[in-house]
Amino acid sequence: MDINLITIFILAVFVGNEIINKVPPTLHTPLMSGSNAISGIAIVGALLAISTDGEISTYLGLAALICATINVVGGFLVTDRMLKMFKKK
Amino acid sequence: MNLFYLISAVCFILGLKRLSHPKTARSGNFLAALGMLIAIGATLASSNVLDLKLIAIGVGVGSVIGLLFATRVQMTEMPQMVAIFNGLGGAASAFVASAEFFKVDDLGIIICISVFIGTLTFSGSFIAFGKLQGIISGRAITFSGQQILNALMFASIVILGSVQQLGMLPDTTIFYVIVLLAFLLGIGLTIPIGGADMPVVISLLNSYSGIAAAATGFLINNQALIISGSLVGASGLILTNIMCKGMNRSLANVIFGAVGAESSSDGGSSDGKEMNIKSYSTTEAAMILDAAEKIIIVPGYGLAVAQAQHVAREVADTLEAQGKKVLYAIHPVAGRMPGHMNVLLAEANVSYDVLKDLDEINPEFEDCDVALILGANDVVNPAARHDQSSPIYGMPILNVDKSRTVIINKRSMNPGFAGVQNELFGYDNSIMVFGDAKDMLNDLLKEIKEL
Numbered sequence: 001m002d003i004n005l006i007t008i009f010i011l012a013v014f015v016g017n018e019i020i021n022k023v024p025p026t027l028h029t030p031l032m033s034g035s036n037a038i039s040g041i042a043i044v045g046a047l048l049a050i051s052t053d054g055e056i057s058t059y060l061g062l063a064a065l066i067c068a069t070i071n072v073v074g075g076f077l078v079t080d081r082m083l084k085m086f087k088k089k
Numbered sequence: 090m091n092l093f094y095l096i097s098a099v100c101f102i103l104g105l106k107r108l109s110h111p112k113t114a115r116s117g118n119f120l121a122a123l124g125m126l127i128a129i130g131a132t133l134a135s136s137n138v139l140d141l142k143l144i145a146i147g148v149g150v151g152s153v154i155g156l157l158f159a160t161r162v163q164m165t166e167m168p169q170m171v172a173i174f175n176g177l178g179g180a181a182s183a184f185v186a187s188a189e190f191f192k193v194d195d196l197g198i199i200i201c202i203s204v205f206i207g208t209l210t211f212s213g214s215f216i217a218f219g220k221l222q223g224i225i226s227g228r229a230i231t232f233s234g235q236q237i238l239n240a241l242m243f244a245s246i247v248i249l250g251s252v253q254q255l256g257m258l259p260d261t262t263i264f265y266v267i268v269l270l271a272f273l274l275g276i277g278l279t280i281p282i283g284g285a286d287m288p289v290v291i292s293l294l295n296s297y298s299g300i301a302a303a304a305t306g307f308l309i310n311n312q313a314l315i316i317s318g319s320l321v322g323a324s325g326l327i328l329t330n331i332m333c334k335g336m337n338r339s340l341a342n343v344i345f346g347a348v349g350a351e352s353s354s355d356g357g358s359s360d361g362k363e364m365n366i367k368s369y370s371t372t373e374a375a376m377i378l379d380a381a382e383k384i385i386i387v388p389g390y391g392l393a394v395a396q397a398q399h400v401a402r403e404v405a406d407t408l409e410a411q412g413k414k415v416l417y418a419i420h421p422v423a424g425r426m427p428g429h430m431n432v433l434l435a436e437a438n439v440s441y442d443v444l445k446d447l448d449e450i451n452p453e454f455e456d457c458d459v460a461l462i463l464g465a466n467d468v469v470n471p472a473a474r475h476d477q478s479s480p481i482y483g484m485p486i487l488n489v490d491k492s493r494t495v496i497i498n499k500r501s502m503n504p505g506f507a508g509v510q511n512e513l514f515g516y517d518n519s520i521m522v523f524g525d526a527k528d529m530l531n532d533l534l535k536e537i538k539e540l
Binding site for chain 2: 002005008009012013015016017019020021022023024025026027028029030031032033034035036037038039040041042043044045046047048049050051052053054056057058060061062063064065066067068069070071072073074075076077078079080081082083084085086087088089
């Protein structure tokens, strides 16, 4: 494994830890659905996989693309729907 | 191309940062979505051999399903939806890793890890969904030798992953066996977990879905996946930790403890003592509320099940209009996932600044006239503070008993999730108003308007 990638991974975990700890309990459900959407980043891998040679890989890529798109589209939209409801009188 | 991935990672981080306040949260979510769009655009632009027709099909189908989910889901069903999305995230990562395996036709340790975590997240999440939806029994499903079986499956995966380079077995065989075992292990680890512990499981699976994406990032050498995956992984772990603390359980105890398998072996300590229960009518409750100046509402999941959060807000509004101070006390495990109760109350138009978490609200009970408990039970049981023999001993609770009067609405005297009778109900300053939360609150609303 590339040490550069491991460096990025470790630093990202620390950054994640810092910013997520500042999210108030009130927003924990939107946080979760929003991070659902972000984990749909696998869509990038799906786009690359779908375009490789080999029939099996292409169809696996398509399956990945569908799953990841549901995550991205559904995740961001439902998070927005929830956050819209948080109002202050 | 990597520059664009960097920009999208910055968008994710800033977007999550803006989730630190309800005011900025919506723009944060928008920023994160923008980051995703940049990552997708950069990928499409960089690759020269794109199968645009298949991509259009995939994105089209996925978008329609995602859109339907996002617009149709009820707020009470959010835990189920997050469970499904966790599972799909795991599946997407596992599919990408599998595609990579069939492309290079060589099983590496990273493919094994990526497929393992992704598949386990997928099957585990769908069991969690089934339990939340009531398709599978919410009780802990246990059988003898369960832990040993899970341990054996895990050990087999580790061994297969370690020896795959030696060439003793064909790579494809090892690949399929790992997929199968990971699938079974996901089920095996989730079925023994009881319904009350589902918030922990969803948080944990949320974390896994991030770790699966990060593992796939290592596999295809992609920084965007690694950064986003670790952000989600960290987020899920923090929420898991908060949920465990809220129930005073260790993660190991939740995963291996199988709490809630049968209707609790020891019925709690308060059973021996006679409790002096005072049952009041809504008219009497309305009179107590009329004399009060500071009221704290303590909602539990029962309130949401009865769809009574709207009428609860109306009661609160009416009391506020009479010059009283009304706050809401939200326990970390009040809903079925982290922050669930807050969303349900926000949906009922409760202002977010009156929703107080455990640490904020507990000092407020000292000078509170009435604590109105709606469908909450274990989270207000004072036994957690002093009774070492109680199964919930040590769990952080809302100190409602410090209020001058505690009004408890319950359907019946049935104990809560933990199967423990609540000694609070017998306290001198406690009164019970029995009945369905919605009916009771509707009556109460009428009464306080008439007073």
